[in-house]
Amino acid sequence: MVMEQFLAAKAAVESLNQGIEMLKTFEEVKDANNSATLRFDLNRKILEAQQYALEAQREQLNQQTRISELEQEIAHLKSWENFKEDYSLEEVSKGTYLYVSKENFSPEIWLCPNCFERAAKSILQANGAGVQTYYHSFKCPNCQETYNVSRHTRPGNWKQTKPT
Numbered sequence: 001m002v003m004e005q006f007l008a009a010k011a012a013v014e015s016l017n018q019g020i021e022m023l024k025t026f027e028e029v030k031d032a033n034n035s036a037t038l039r040f041d042l043n044r045k046i047l048e049a050q051q052y053a054l055e056a057q058r059e060q061l062n063q064q065t066r067i068s069e070l071e072q073e074i075a076h077l078k079s080w081e082n083f084k085e086d087y088s089l090e091e092v093s094k095g096t097y098l099y100v101s102k103e104n105f106s107p108e109i110w111l112c113p114n115c116f117e118r119a120a121k122s123i124l125q126a127n128g129a130g131v132q133t134y135y136h137s138f139k140c141p142n143c144q145e146t147y148n149v150s151r152h153t154r155p156g157n158w159k160q161t162k163p164t
């Protein structure tokens with residue numbers, strides 16, 4: 001992007017230089033036919049220069065937008081790095097792995113591993129489906145993934161109900 005901006009700026013300067021050269025010639029030439037042609041060419045060069053200058057400005061704006069996006073991403077990842085230290089992946093029910101706080105925060109929450117791997121915090125919620133079976137379903141409101149746990153297993157009691 002920097003190269004494109006540089007080339008657009010360079011082209012703008014070149015067009016302006018050519019325009020200035022024409023202007024010098026224009027001053028020297030008294031012939032009416034020649035002066036009309038020169039005026040036309042000069043206008044064209046000015047328009048070209050304006051176009052290149054606009055292009056350079058657009059490139060600069062794109063870069064500023066991208067920089068601000070990257071700054072936001074860095075800030076998010078920094079705070080995520082701190083946040084994720086407090087959680088670990090645990091088998092809360094046979095074959096079901098979820099992120100659980102290491103420090104037994106109250107109330108205990110389960111975090112979706114699918115979203116966790118994408119640096120997003122999403123708290124699993126009890127889902128009605130599957131209640132009649134031996135399993136109880138928890139759903140991620142973010143990615144819609146569902147996780148089955150043993151019927152009586154809940155956040156806060158999984159250590160007691162987990163079969164060994």
Ligand SMILES: [Zn+2]
Pocket residue numbers: 112113114115116122140141142143144145
């Ligand atoms: Zn999720």
